[in-house]
Amino acid sequence: MxxxxxxxxxxxxxxxxxxxxxxxxxxxxxxxxxxxxxxxxxxxxxxxxxxxxxxxxxxxxxxxxxxxxxxxxxxxxxxxxxxxxxxxxxxxxxxxxxxxxxxxxxxxxxxxxxxxxxxxxxxxxxxxxxxxxLGVPAVTAHRALTVAEDGPRRLAPGALEGRTVLVSGGAGAVGHAAIQLARWAGATVVATVSGPEKATLATAAGAQHVVNYRDDDAAEQIRAVASDGVDIVVEVAIASNLDLDLAVLRPRGVIASYADGGGDSVEVAIRPNMVRNTRFQFILIYTMGEEALAAAAEDVTAAVAVGVLEVGEENGxxxxxxxxxxxxxxxxxxxxxxxxxxxxxxx
The missing domain is CATH 3.90.180.10 (Medium-chain alcohol dehydrogenases, catalytic domain)
Incomplete structure (x- = not known):
């Protein structure tokens, strides 16, 4: 036109x-x-x-x-x-x-x-x-991956080297972006899903390990990958998944929750999280601030430039x-x- x-x-x-x-x-x-x-x-x-x-x-x-x-x-x-x-x-x-x-x-x-x-x-x-x-999913994923106490604050190759990231809902749009950005930054990525079809998508996105969160031994499977615990949890449904998250989180680890997953509230035990120095970070793109938005836009663009964040079923x-x-x-x-x-x- x-x-x-x-x-x-x-x-x-x-x-x-x-x-x-x-x-x-x-x-x-x-x-x-x-x-x-x-x-x-x-x-x-x-x-x-x-x-x-x-x-x-x-x-x-x-x-x-x-x-x-x-x-x-x-x-x-x-x-x-x-x-x-x-x-x-x-x-x-x-x-x-x-x-x-x-x-x-x-x-x-x-x-x-x-x-x-x-x-x-x-x-x-x-x-x-x-x-x-990109937009909402990639910017949200970037924020979730950059709020841990021990960093990093920006994403680039090597920024998450030696870290383990747990992506809840690895077949979703934010989960897809989180998997790809975390892999690009050098992390080991474990994704949780609800069944084999979504497991295929999370694997196509780049997750090295995929676990069905409904398995009775889901925590043991994740701990087999990260014996000291995962560093970052990118969480889509904290009310449903908190017990699993806490079972696999390392000391000073962060649970970055970006969606309610159908739950309006969550109950957190004070003492064990105090001992672990657990960090809970809630994320909403509208209020994350201009500095974080600008950093996400720059880093996401850099990732796209080298072929990260591809879409389509073959890419998860x-x-x-x-x-x-x-x-x-x-x-x-x-x-x-x-x-x-x-x-x-x-x-």
Whole structure:
């Protein structure tokens, strides 16, 4: 589509509710302001945070904006730059993150305008599928891998050398990113899964050891890999998995929890965790801070540049493509816990 027409297709909603509140409309294309870039979106990535934001705490609620374009993640090409923007030029390939944070315009549209600090270069050779699969999963995984008391604070080859990382839910999008980033940084990775199909995906992502967390001897299997205990747990369901995590965590180890996994609360025994100097780190991408976001964007981009974080079933993350007009179906797929990554083909 040419921007001369000054209109674009966009998916919007004007109140909270189920996926039926999403509608395809035509909207004017705006110019970027100072410090902003306009991105021609090729792929839009859908995450659980997107449908949870859409539903709110109940249907029919008013929104902070007149209408909202959903989806935090995406990939595309810089189409225009605002005053004061450096580091990006028209034609640059980029991936985006937190595209709709405190803003009404996400990536479920043909063009989106973003602050320049919400885009990162998409290295040559990396597909738009990869770019749109980064964002929430990769930034969250990076944060989880960089909050241990003994470091590191940044990821690069060798940064996790000699460490053992336990990735809970190794077949999920964050789990996939955590496995690949941890391996790139030199860690030994153990992933837990619920069955053989997900074990195949976690292995394809790069986990050297895969354990079914339902096995009675799951802790013994993990301890066989890490006799002194694991250094970092990347946890998707702390309420369900805490006993297993604590059974395999080393002294001064960290449990980095990024999702509730269906549980609203968790009970922690004080004395044994005090003795172990256990660190509990809860993670939400929206409040992790600008310094951590910038570090994650840089490190993730560096990993992508050398072929890390590849997607597709052969790399442990099946892809599910939807057209822009099928955005409601894409949201429903994520809401139904579809295994893999849901992408919207905007272009």
């Amino acid at each position: 040419s921007t001369e027409s000054r209109t674009q297709s966009a998916v919007v909603y004007v109140e909270t509710g189920d996926a039926s509140v999403l509608h395809l409309v035509e909207r004017e294309i705006h110019d970027p302001g100072p410090g902003e870039v306009r991105v021609r979106v090729v792929r839009s990535g859908v995450n659980p945070t997107d449908w949870k934001s859409r539903t709110g705490s109940g249907p029919g609620q008013r929104l902070p904006f007149g209408e909202v374009v959903p989806n935090q993640d995406g990939a595309g090409v810089v189409d225009a730059v605002g005053d004061g923007v450096t580091g990006f030029a028209v034609g640059d390939r980029v991936w985006t993150f937190l595209s709709a944070q405190e803003r009404p315009t996400g990536t479920a549209q043909q063009f989106t305008i973003l602050p320049v600090d919400r885009v990162a270069p998409l290295p040559e050779g990396a597909s738009f599928d990869v770019g749109a699969s 993350l099946p892809l599910h493509h939807f057209a822009l007009e099928q955005t409601a179906d894409a949201h429903r797929a994520v809401e139904a816990d579809t295994v893999g990554k849901v992408l919207i083909d905007v272009e």
